[in-house]
Amino acid sequence: MTIQINSTNVAQNEWIWDFLESQRLLGKSIWHQGEKFTYNGTDYTFQQIVFARQRKDPKRGYAYEMLSSEQLGRGAYGAIYRVACTISLGKNGHFQAQNKHRVAKYQSHRDALYEFQSARFTDHLHVKVPNQGLMVMREIPGQTLHRFLLSTYLTRAEKLELTKALLNAFKEQVVDRNLIHNDLHQGNILVHVDNQGPRKQFIINVVDYGLANFNPTLYLNKPYTDIANFLSLTIQQLWSSESDWPTPIAQLLNSNSSSLTDYITFFNEAVASPNPQTQKPLESMLAYLKELEKTHQELASRLKSDLLEAVEHSSSNDVDLLKEAIQHCKESLVKAGIKLDTFPYPIFTNNPQKQQLFNEIYAYFQLLENKGKALMATSHKREGEQLCALVHQLRERTFNAHYLPPEKQKVS
Structure with missing residues (x-):
C-alpha cells in the first residue's frame, strides 16, 4: 500500500x-x-x-x-x-x-x-x-490593474490617488532599484484596495521582472520611456470619461515627458474637484492662494489646507463645504487687511447646469480681462485698466448675487 x-x-x-x-x-x-x-x-x-x-x-x-x-x-x-x-x-x-x-x-x-x-x-x-x-x-494580494479598472467605479479623487500610487510604486519598486522593467502593462500591475481608513488606499505592486535589466547608473531624472508610455495610456484611460481634467495632468500629457520626476511633480500639484464642472473655479482659487503665498505664506497655507479639506469631504452632488470654504477665505482676507483686487470670486453650486452657466460667464470675464491686460501694454493703458477694473467688479457682483442674501448684496 x-x-x-x-x-x-x-x-x-x-x-x-x-x-x-x-x-x-x-x-x-x-x-x-x-x-x-x-x-x-x-x-x-x-x-x-x-x-x-x-x-x-x-x-x-x-x-x-x-x-x-x-x-x-x-x-x-x-x-x-x-x-x-x-x-x-x-x-x-x-x-x-x-x-x-x-x-x-x-x-x-x-x-x-x-x-x-x-x-x-x-x-x-x-x-x-x-x-x-x-x-x-x-504572494501579493490584489487583482491586475486591467481587471480592476474594468470592474471598479472610481471618483475623480480616487482616480488621482490611484495614479499617485502607481507613480510611487514605479519609483520605489523600479527606478530606486536601478531597474528597467521592459514589460509594463496592466496585467503586470497588482492593485489591492485598503478600506480600513477614512478613505480608500491603493496598494500597488509591480510584478513579473522576467525581462527587466539592472543598471546601477540609472537615476530618477533619466527618461523612462516604458514607464512614461504606460502612464500616458493609463491616465488617458482613467480620465477619458471626464469632461474637465486637472490642469497639471493635461499639461503633463501635452509635454510628452519621459521623466518620472516630471510626472511626480505634476501630480503632486494636481487637485481633482468633486465633479468636472467645479474644476476650473477650484483651480482659480488654488492659483490665487499660490500667489498669496509669496506675501502671506502662513495665511495662504492655512486657507489652502481648509480648501483641500473641503474638497476631500465634498461629493459630486454636494459642494456646500466648498462654498463655505470660499466664503471663509474671503472673510479671512478682509480681516487680515488684504485687498481683494485679485480675488477670483469662484462660485460653487450643487446644480450642474447653473455651475456650467457660471463657468461660461467667468470664461467671458477672463476673456475681457485678457483684453484689458493686452491694452495696458499699449498706448491705451488707461482703457485697459478700466476694463480690468470693470471685470473685477462684475466678478464681485456675480459672486455676491449668488452667495449673499439680497439685503447684503453691496459692492465694496
Whole structure:
C-alpha cells in the first residue's frame, strides 16, 4: 500500500524532514507530483510538487516548498502557483509545515535565473534563489490593474490617488532599484484596495521582472520611456470619461515627458474637484492662494489646507463645504487687511447646469480681462485698466448675487 503525502497531512509526518534533507545531500532537490519513494520500508508518494530552496540566511540551510495544484496565472514565460505549505525547521529547531503565503513561478531554469538577477534587487517580492525553474516569492494580494479598472467605479479623487500610487510604486519598486522593467502593462500591475481608513488606499505592486535589466547608473531624472508610455495610456484611460481634467495632468500629457520626476511633480500639484464642472473655479482659487503665498505664506497655507479639506469631504452632488470654504477665505482676507483686487470670486453650486452657466460667464470675464491686460501694454493703458477694473467688479457682483442674501448684496 502506498501512502500519499500532501499539504493536509505533511505536518503529521515529521520524519519527512530527515528524508528530504538526506535526499538533497544526495543531489535530489525536487519531487514531482505522483513520484514514489520508500522510507523505512514503507512506500510513499507526493501528491504535490515538493522542491528545496535556499533560505534567506544561508546559515539556516534550506526549506522545502509544497506546491498547490492551483494555478494563479500564466504568462509568456511561465505559470504562477500558490505554495500550499513551507516545510522547515523553525528558529527553535522544531519541524513545521506552514502556509507562509508564498507563490512559485514555474518557468525554464534559464529564464528563472535571468529574472532572479533583477528581481532580487526589489524589496516587495522577497524572491528566493530558483531551483530548476521554480522561483519562490511573496504572494501579493490584489487583482491586475486591467481587471480592476474594468470592474471598479472610481471618483475623480480616487482616480488621482490611484495614479499617485502607481507613480510611487514605479519609483520605489523600479527606478530606486536601478531597474528597467521592459514589460509594463496592466496585467503586470497588482492593485489591492485598503478600506480600513477614512478613505480608500491603493496598494500597488509591480510584478513579473522576467525581462527587466539592472543598471546601477540609472537615476530618477533619466527618461523612462516604458514607464512614461504606460502612464500616458493609463491616465488617458482613467480620465477619458471626464469632461474637465486637472490642469497639471493635461499639461503633463501635452509635454510628452519621459521623466518620472516630471510626472511626480505634476501630480503632486494636481487637485481633482468633486465633479468636472467645479474644476476650473477650484483651480482659480488654488492659483490665487499660490500667489498669496509669496506675501502671506502662513495665511495662504492655512486657507489652502481648509480648501483641500473641503474638497476631500465634498461629493459630486454636494459642494456646500466648498462654498463655505470660499466664503471663509474671503472673510479671512478682509480681516487680515488684504485687498481683494485679485480675488477670483469662484462660485460653487450643487446644480450642474447653473455651475456650467457660471463657468461660461467667468470664461467671458477672463476673456475681457485678457483684453484689458493686452491694452495696458499699449498706448491705451488707461482703457485697459478700466476694463480690468470693470471685470473685477462684475466678478464681485456675480459672486455676491449668488452667495449673499439680497439685503447684503453691496459692492465694496
